[in-house]
Amino acid sequence: MIKKYKHILKNREDAATKLRDVIPMQRLKDESWKIVAVSKGGLELAYMIRKKLPNTLDFLFSEAIMAPNNDECEIARVSEREEIVINEQLVNSFGIQYDYIYGEARRKHEEQILSYVYQYRKGRPFTSIKDQVVLLVDEGSETGMKFMTALKTILAMGPKAVYIAVAVLPSDTLDLLEPFADDIFFLYDIDDYVETELYYEELEKIEEEKLEKYLGDKNDI
Missing domain, CATH: 3.30.1310 (Ybab; Chain: A;)
Known part of the structure; x- marks a missing residue:
């Protein structure tokens, strides 16, 4: 089972390309969904998913x-x-x-x-997302804790809807998250999940300069 899924994705760019096929990108654009990453790797993935769209991109720290x-x-x-x-x-x-x-x-x-x-x-608090549609993004989710914390935080702010986009996650984590999100867009749900890195051929460490770039750029990829 482990071999079946090992290196099923090349890198974050590959994951982003495939997730763009399962996320309703036209709705994301038309309804001005706010894209919120829940990890550093998730931020790079979110940046690649957004490409040149004008949707805002943020990082919810935890x-x-x-x-x-x-x-x-x-x-x-x-x-x-x-x-x-x-x-x-x-x-x-x-x-x-x-x-x-x-x-x-x-x-x-x-x-x-x-x-x-x-x-x-630069000290700016997390932007209010009251009555907004939010898409939470991560490259993988081992326990669902980052997503659960983000969901609890976002739902307390009164959004219109909250969606999740994640490349790989355990089947039981998918079951855990489903009641709290309006929909979950994912590529693979895996029964015997080991760790996210196993499912990518390459998962580069995100340098600080990249984080600042992703959060600073409006839309430039």
Whole structure:
């Protein structure tokens, strides 16, 4: 099963080209959908999906909160608007205190997220998307936590509709996200998902200059 999907996509450009075939691009243009990336790789992918369209492109910053004794186990996530999504199952099974999560959320927000907002948006807060149509984008989704945090944050702002575009994701993550999004545009949902990098031949690290370019350019590709 792993071999079947290994390197199924060449790179983000390949993923963007294929996603443009499943996203209703004419509606995206006509209805002025706001495109919002939920990761650095997602931002490059979103930039390539948009191409020369005038749709606005933004990045919703969020940070993972890890288990106290395991810095590889994400138990919660906080967004730049201080919305928190908690993996209740993990928190309960590890007996983690909610005070720890809220404390870590405040620290991550103050120490990391706010610095990103100043660095990449010159301190500008995330634009209001009340009554707007939003398309959340990522290159892949292992647990769905980034999307869930973005969904909670966006839905609290009163959008008209929220869609998701993602190249690859686990089947159970697709099931998790579906009730919260108006539709999900994806290329592959995989039962035995390993990690996103496995499904791309090449997944370049995004340099800071590129992030600033993507967020600064109106439409230039």
